[in-house]
Amino acid sequence: MGKGKLAIVGVGEVPTGRYPDRAPWDIIYETCMQAVRAAGLDKNDIEGVISVNPMAQARLSSEIGFGKIPEELGLKGCNDVCICNAGGASTANCLRLAEQWIDSGIAKTVLIPHVTVHSVLPPDDLIAFFATAGMDLQWEYPFGTTYNGIVALMSQRYMYETGTTAEEMASVVVALRRWAALDPNSMFYKKPVTIEEVLSSKMVSTPLHARECNVLADGGAAMVVTSWDLAKEITSTPVYKLGQGATYMSASAVLRDDFFTREAWRKTTQTALDEAGITSNDVDVFEFYAAYPFCQCVMLEAAGICDPGEAGKFIMEGHTSPGGKVPCATIGDAVGRGHTGSGVSIANYVETARQLMGKAGERQVPDCNYALATSAGGAYMNAVTTIWGREPQ
Amino acid sequence: MNDYRKPIPQIQPWSAPFWEGTKKHELLIQECAECGARIFYPRKYCPECWSSNMGWSRARGRGRIYSHTTTMTGVETKFLEDLPFVLAIIDLDEGVRMTGNVVDCDPDDVSIGMEVEVVFDDVTSEITLPKWRPVKK
CATH class of the missing domain: 2.40.50.840 (OB fold (Dihydrolipoamide Acetyltransferase, E2P))
Incomplete structure (x- = not known):
C-alpha cells in the first residue's frame, strides 16, 4: 500500500466550553473560515468537504450529512461532500477519505470540520446517549454498563497486571491538566490539578475518580488538507502525513483478548513508524488521544518508550509533562480538553499540526520535527496511529 | 415484577435459546457443530467458520x-x-x-x-x- 501523500495546510478551532446560546452553525462558520484563511486559500479553492458526524445531535448530523456545509459557506468550487462516522475515530477516517479524494482527483483541497454542542441537550439525554452508544443492548446495557464503567474495567485490569498505583494513575491526569493549563482553547486553561485533588474527587466507577473521567464540552475545529505537492505551494509550514497503521479490535470490550489494547497499539505504532521510516526515538511529540488516563500509559508502553507496567511511574516523574523529555498529549487529551463528542480527536490532529507548524504557543515542543498522533472509536473498537512531519519523506 | 424499569435485553432470533435457558435457570453456551468453537455472545452463523450448524450446551x-x-x-x-x-x-x-x-x-x-x-x-x-x-x- 502506497502512501497517500496528504498534508495539513490550515487549521481553525474554537475553545472548548459551554455555549448553549451558540448555534452549531456559528461554530462551523468560525472554524472553517479560520482554517481556510490560515491556509491562505480562497473559499472557492475548497473542492471537497468531509465532516465528522456529530453522533449525539441527530438533526445536525442530518443537515451536515446531506450537504449543507458547502452551501452555507458558499464553496463554489466544491465537487463532493460526505460525512464520516466512526465515533472518536471519525476524524482519522475523514483524513483518510480526503487522502483518497485528493489522490484520485476528486478534490485538490478538502475541508474537514467538526462541531458538537452538548450543552443544549438535556443531561438525562446525554447520560442515556453515552450509556448506550457503543454498548451492546443485549449483552452489556441491561447490566448497567456506561463508557466510564467499561473503561473502569479496563483500567482495573491494567492496574492489576502492571501494579500501577492509584497515585500513578492520578498523576496521568495531573500531567494532562498541566498541558491543558497552557492551552487557551481548553476549558481547563490555567486550571491545573494535583494528585490529591484527583484522588479526592468523587468515585465514579472504581478505580476511576470524577477527575479521571471526561467532562462533556461544546466545541469544534476544522482542517484544510491537500496533496504534498500543492502543500508546498500553498504554505511555508505544511504538515506532512508520513505513515499510518490501523487495526480493528472489537465493538465490545468483553470480546477482546488484548483487553487493555496494548498489543493493538504496539502493532499500529510499529506499522506507522516503519512507513514513515523513523523510530519512536525520532518522535518529538506523542499526541496520544484516547479519552481516559490508562490509555496514556498503554500507548507509552506500546511505543516502547516505557517497559510494560512502567508508564505510570514515568508519567508521575513528569517526563510527559511540559518541559519533560517525552512530551505527550500537549492539549491534555480529552480529559484536559473537554470531550466534544465523536469529533473529539480532531483537536488532537489540529494540535499535531500546530506543533509541527511551530504555532503551539506556550506548549510548543522545541525543534518539533516528528509527531505521532493516535485515535480510537467507540469502546476502543480500533486503534489508529499516524506519523506527521515537517518534511515530505 | 411488571414494574421493572431497567433495560431488558434486545433479543435476536438466534439468541432466543439463551434467554429461554435463563428463564429455566439454565446457562447455555452456543457451540458450533462444525468447528467446535464455543461462542459468546450467540451469533446467527459461527464467527470462526461461518457454519449455520449451531448448537447449545449447558454451562x-x-x-x-x-x-x-x-x-x-x-x-x-x-x-x-x-x-x-x-x-x-x-x-x-x-x-x-x-x-x-x-x-x-x-x-x-x-x-x-x-x-x-x-x-x-x-x-x-x-x-x-x-x-x-x-x-x-
Whole structure:
C-alpha cells in the first residue's frame, strides 16, 4: 500500500466550553473560515468537504450529512461532500477519505470540520446517549454498563497486571491538566490539578475518580488538507502525513483478548513508524488521544518508550509533562480538553499540526520535527496511529 | 415484577435459546457443530467458520472474575436504585467471557480471580438475567 501523500495546510478551532446560546452553525462558520484563511486559500479553492458526524445531535448530523456545509459557506468550487462516522475515530477516517479524494482527483483541497454542542441537550439525554452508544443492548446495557464503567474495567485490569498505583494513575491526569493549563482553547486553561485533588474527587466507577473521567464540552475545529505537492505551494509550514497503521479490535470490550489494547497499539505504532521510516526515538511529540488516563500509559508502553507496567511511574516523574523529555498529549487529551463528542480527536490532529507548524504557543515542543498522533472509536473498537512531519519523506 | 424499569435485553432470533435457558435457570453456551468453537455472545452463523450448524450446551455456571468495577454514580435514572453496583467480566470455566453483575456480596469484597457462580434474577415474567455471586468456601 502506497502512501497517500496528504498534508495539513490550515487549521481553525474554537475553545472548548459551554455555549448553549451558540448555534452549531456559528461554530462551523468560525472554524472553517479560520482554517481556510490560515491556509491562505480562497473559499472557492475548497473542492471537497468531509465532516465528522456529530453522533449525539441527530438533526445536525442530518443537515451536515446531506450537504449543507458547502452551501452555507458558499464553496463554489466544491465537487463532493460526505460525512464520516466512526465515533472518536471519525476524524482519522475523514483524513483518510480526503487522502483518497485528493489522490484520485476528486478534490485538490478538502475541508474537514467538526462541531458538537452538548450543552443544549438535556443531561438525562446525554447520560442515556453515552450509556448506550457503543454498548451492546443485549449483552452489556441491561447490566448497567456506561463508557466510564467499561473503561473502569479496563483500567482495573491494567492496574492489576502492571501494579500501577492509584497515585500513578492520578498523576496521568495531573500531567494532562498541566498541558491543558497552557492551552487557551481548553476549558481547563490555567486550571491545573494535583494528585490529591484527583484522588479526592468523587468515585465514579472504581478505580476511576470524577477527575479521571471526561467532562462533556461544546466545541469544534476544522482542517484544510491537500496533496504534498500543492502543500508546498500553498504554505511555508505544511504538515506532512508520513505513515499510518490501523487495526480493528472489537465493538465490545468483553470480546477482546488484548483487553487493555496494548498489543493493538504496539502493532499500529510499529506499522506507522516503519512507513514513515523513523523510530519512536525520532518522535518529538506523542499526541496520544484516547479519552481516559490508562490509555496514556498503554500507548507509552506500546511505543516502547516505557517497559510494560512502567508508564505510570514515568508519567508521575513528569517526563510527559511540559518541559519533560517525552512530551505527550500537549492539549491534555480529552480529559484536559473537554470531550466534544465523536469529533473529539480532531483537536488532537489540529494540535499535531500546530506543533509541527511551530504555532503551539506556550506548549510548543522545541525543534518539533516528528509527531505521532493516535485515535480510537467507540469502546476502543480500533486503534489508529499516524506519523506527521515537517518534511515530505 | 411488571414494574421493572431497567433495560431488558434486545433479543435476536438466534439468541432466543439463551434467554429461554435463563428463564429455566439454565446457562447455555452456543457451540458450533462444525468447528467446535464455543461462542459468546450467540451469533446467527459461527464467527470462526461461518457454519449455520449451531448448537447449545449447558454451562456449569462457574467462573472467575477477570475484571470488575463498582459503579457509584453517572448512571441513568433507572439504575439509580441499584447504586452502588458491581459490573464485572467473568471468565467461565467453559472458556467464554461474559459481562455481568456481581450480587449478594459487599462490593468491596469483589476481586480479580474470585470464584463466582451464576444466580438467576427473574426481572420480569419473560426475562431472567444471569448474575454472579461469590462461591461460598
